[in-house]
Amino acid sequence: MRSRRKPLLLAVLTAALLTAGATLVPGTAAQAEPAECNSAPWNSGSVYVGGNSVTHDGGAWRAKWWTQGEEPGTTGQWGVWESLGACDGGGGGDDGGGEPGDGFVVSEAQFNQFFPNRNPFYTYSGLVDAMNSFPAFAHTGSDAVQRREAAAFLANVSHETGGLVHIVEQNTANYPHYCDTSQPYGCPAGHDQYYGRGPIQLSWNFNYKAAGDHLGLDLLHNPSMVQNNSSVAWRTALWYWNTQSGPGTMTGHAAMVNGAGFGETIRSINGSIECNGGNPAQVQSRVDKYRDFTARLGVDPGGNLYC
The missing domain is CATH 1.10.530.10 (Lysozyme)
Known part of the structure; x- marks a missing residue:
């Protein structure tokens, strides 16, 4: 069932964006890439501790605990690296394009x-x-x-x-x-x-x-x-x-x-x-x-x- 609150929510969202100086483009959604996309590329020789962020293979990653030599994207859901999302042209390598x-x-x-x-x-x-x-x-x-x-x-x-x-x-x-x-x-x-x-x-x-x-x-x-x-x-x-x-x-x-x-x-x-x-x-x-x-x-x- 569709929400009848949609027009009101859009009006509130539009006002908030205009107040913040943003431009709302019709038909698009504002999707910000992770701030960690500005992090340095992952280096296999570097030591990382919990909370450190890197970019690698087109994405941003955060270490959960101490690690060295474990490549982001290869450690699985319960591994040391937590995916923070994709980077659109950021520092995390090539996206296949x-x-x-x-x-x-x-x-x-x-x-x-x-x-x-x-x-x-x-x-x-x-x-x-x-x-x-x-x-x-x-x-x-x-x-x-x-x-x-x-x-x-x-x-x-x-x-x-x-x-x-x-x-x-x-x-x-x-x-x-x-x-x-x-x-x-x-x-x-x-x-x-x-x-x-x-x-x-x-x-x-x-x-x-x-x-x-x-x-x-x-x-x-x-x-x-x-x-x-x-x-x-x-x-x-x-x-x-x-x-x-x-x-x-x-x-x-x-x-x-x-x-x-x-x-x-x-x-x-x-x-x-x-x-x-x-x-x-x-x-x-x-x-x-x-x-x-x-x-x-x-x-x-x-x-x-x-x-």
């Missing part, structure tokens, strides 16, 4: 389109979370430069992992070969435990040691963290991209923001194994993927694509 989340030039929808067969391990939220450790990545230079860098990074990791399908190196015969016994710290996890893992296939004991030292993680003793935690995997890839020149002369990040070109990012990852005629088919595979991603991001690929 075409706009980037958390300031990244690649939206979650685009990411899913880039990697239609990706392993669920490689989450968009894990990548965006890892980017907090490397704020210069895809945030340096013009919008075109930022899009080229994002495309270059994703093209290389796509090549390394078969489209973000493989978490670990597939050739197990190589596993015992990544222990450099000349290093003073040796290979405490075992001589066959430093094989390629993650988006850029982090390998060798000295790389696990250096990446772990930079990220505040004991990867030398616990290399399996890279294949068990999405954010850690992405952070090791971004560590290499932003800080390591490998067999090249500059980092992948520097190559893209300084105009050296995509070819130099290949050199920093695999050097003469692929470059200088080492394996032109592999180089072409990376370049093709880079061209595809830049086209989807609406930016030209620039010059110097080959090494």
